[in-house]
Amino acid sequence: MTAATASATSEPSASLGTGAVGDPSGAVEPAVGDEDPRPLTGRAAPWHERVIEIGLFACAGVSVLTTIGIVAVLLGETLQFFGEVSILDFLTDTQWTPLFSDKHFGIWPLLSGTLVTSGVAIAVALPFGLLAAIYLSEIASPRVRSLVKPSLELLAGVPTVVYGYFALVTLTPLLQHVVPGLSGFNALSPGIVMGVMIMPLISSLSEDAIHAVPQSLREASYGLGASKLATIFRVVLPTARSGIAASVTLAASRAIGETMIVAIAAGQQPRLGIDPRQPFETMTAYIVKVSLGDIATGTTEFRTIFAVGSALFVMTLSMNLLAMRLARSFRGAL
Amino acid sequence: MNGAGKNEPDGTPTHDPGKAPTNDPSSASRRRRHVAFVALALGATVLPLAVLAMLLGGVTLDGLGRIGWDFLTSYPSRRAARAGILPGLVGSISLISLTAALAVPIGVGAAVYLEEYGKRTRIARIIELNIANLAGVPSVIYGLLGLGVFVRTLGMGRSLLAGACTLALLVLPIVIVASREALKNVPDSTREACLALGSTRWQAIRQVVLPMAFPEILTGVILAVSRAIGETAPLVVIGALAYVTFLPDGVLAPFTTLPIQIFDWVSRPQQSFAVNAAAGIVVLMGTxxxxxGVAIGLRARLQRRKA
Structure with a gap:
């Protein structure tokens, strides 16, 4: 679909360069568009530009190498891990005690910690983020919008270790006055703080989606006598829904991968459960705990962090791909 | 939202006439609902910012009294009142300088390739998709990558260099995306003018396009650097130390950073160490x-010039 436009716009500079030089000399040589301007300056040998281009290509290739590196490291160590521990135990056992003498390698307790903290985060970030997106796109004046939008992005720029401090030192003691039975380490407090952190992700991307809804749809709705609220909830939001879903999926993926907040404030107890007042250990917090400890590398105990890392990578990657697909279907629908 | 989703836009008109009789005479109730919703939406937008402001205010009150020359120039100590952040500060500054030295040339180079040379080729599209995916990989996974590749396979050990390489890969997508945006904003007519004057492609890029894109690239670099300064998890995974009583004497030396020092203090049960963590946070947030501020100032200047 875009192939025709792509080839037409891919090298506008080169083709124009040919034209500019071709005119005075009277002969156009399409095959040597790159070297053509050279006769006018008489500088810069083509081979040296070719070397630069290869160097630049190598820079771009670093990102591909990074991906290959991540997959190779995770896959290599995880395969070795599953040579020592049955993959069936990993996926079905309900206890995670790799550092005890009675070893169990069931991922579920860590997964449960990750899901409970991320669930709290989304429960906070979704209503706030969506309301903020509606406010910025449909209600706020352009001036207010240009002021508030970058301010919201500040929320995502605060280092996570700082958020961890807030969760543990400030929020948990406050919540203990309100929520009965809340332990000093719990999933609720880091979950709420994580929600604040990922809220700008939802507000910013949802605002883009809402903003992209054609004005004609709103005008048609007003023309039929609908109020502004009805237009927002019956016309604009339904039209933007896959764009909004993409933003929420990305935010959830960010929450699942978040490490320091939960490592500081959620505790270090693997627990299979759903009560956010209890301490939990997330997948990410477990990786940090083992890294801080003095377990020898190359042991099965140490390899657990690569197996957990692989599970984390697969989860976040599939959510990111889903978000991309949702965003693409949204753009396609418009 | 799903319930509303089933109501396709063309479903609205069949709904509204039915409601109209109850709605129309009391447009006051309609307005009241509108005002209530605006207040709710505004509240939801401002509340998180207010909460953050209060939290930052609180941590500043807690930590400010602890900050002094001694705090900035002392080594960590078992006694909280004597502990300082010198190794963390020196470690952070060296690590970030190294990270920027690695990530900026590679990131800008990649952006130049994708924007100026390989634009819309198949390989460029693969690289683009790859960068988009990398930007979503959790930072702790980069730590595992650094541990496997830089610390072990390449034999750098748990050093500054291994940390900088890991962080450089982590922030590379930010640098590339920002630099590409900057290059996109340079009008094609500029490139064509250069070529018409007889420059080669690279001469046009180096002498005209990159200088024009420079302020915006710099904004992106600052964003990437601020991300790297606050990173903790990948450095913990590659084995940065939490308790360091010396300064790194080279790129292969072990190190700690300010966020790791804060993490160490937060993790201790004693209240006196929490005060140290608060003071460390004030220094980190101040930086x-x-x-x-510099990045926002640059952006504002840019927008003014465009307008």
Whole structure:
């Protein structure tokens, strides 16, 4: 679909360069568009530009190498891990005690910690983020919008270790006055703080989606006598829904991968459960705990962090791909 | 939202006439609902910012009294009142300088390739998709990558260099995306003018396009650097130390950073160490605010020039 436009716009500079030089000399040589301007300056040998281009290509290739590196490291160590521990135990056992003498390698307790903290985060970030997106796109004046939008992005720029401090030192003691039975380490407090952190992700991307809804749809709705609220909830939001879903999926993926907040404030107890007042250990917090400890590398105990890392990578990657697909279907629908 | 989703836009008109009789005479109730919703939406937008402001205010009150020359120039100690952040500060500054030295040339180079040379080729599209995916990989996974590749396979050990390489890969997508945006904003007519004057493609890029894109690239670099300054998890995974009583004497030396020092203090049960953590946070946030201020200032200047 875009192939025709792509080839037409891919090298506008080169083709124009040919034209500019071709005119005075009277002969156009399409095959040597790159070297053509050279006769006018008489500088810069083509081979040296070719070397630069290869160097630049190598820079771009670093990102591909990074991906290959991540997959190779995770896959290599995880395969070795599953040579020592049955993959069936990993996926079905309900206890995670790799550092005890009675070893169990069931991922579920860590997964449960990750899901409970991320669930709290989304429960906070979704209503706030969506309301903020509606406010910025449909209600706020352009001036207010240009002021508030970058301010919201500040929320995502605060280092996570700082958020961890807030969760543990400030929020948990406050919540203990309100929520009965809340332990000093719990999933609720880091979950709420994580929600604040990922809220700008939802507000910013949802605002883009809402903003992209054609004005004609709103005008048609007003023309039929609908109020502004009805237009927002019956016309604009339904039209933007896959764009909004993409933003929420990305935010959830960010929450699942978040490490320091939960490592500081959620505790270090693997627990299979759903009560956010209890301490939990997330997948990410477990990786940090083992890294801080003095377990020898190359042991099965140490390899657990690569197996957990692989599970984390697969989860976040599939959510990111889903978000991309949702965003693409949204753009396609418009 | 799903319930509303089933109501396709063309479903609205069949709904509204039925409601109209009850709605129309009391447009006051309609307005009241509108005002209530605006207040709710405004509240939801401002509340998180207010909460953050209060938290930052609180941590500043807690930590400010602890900050002094001694705090900035002392080594960590078992006694909280004597502990300082010198190794963390020196470690953070060296690590970030190394990270920027690695990530900026590679990131800008990649952006130049994708924007100026390989635009819309198949390989460029693969690289683009790859960068988009990398930007979503959790930072702790980069730590595992650094541990496997830089610390072990390449034999750098748990050193500054291994940390910088890991962080450089982590922030590379930010640098590339920002630099590409900057290059996109240079009008094609500029490139064509250069070529018409007889420059080669690279001469046009180096002498005209990159200088024009420079302020915006710099904004992106500052954002990447502020991200790197606050990173903790990948450095913990590659084995940065939490308790360091010496300064790194080279790129292969072990190290700690300010966020790791804060993490160490937060993790201790004693209240006196929490005060140290608060003081460390004030220093960290102060640095970040200053950096972001520069970035915002640059962006504002840019927008003014465009307008």
């Amino acid at each position: 970040l605010l200053a950096l972001n």
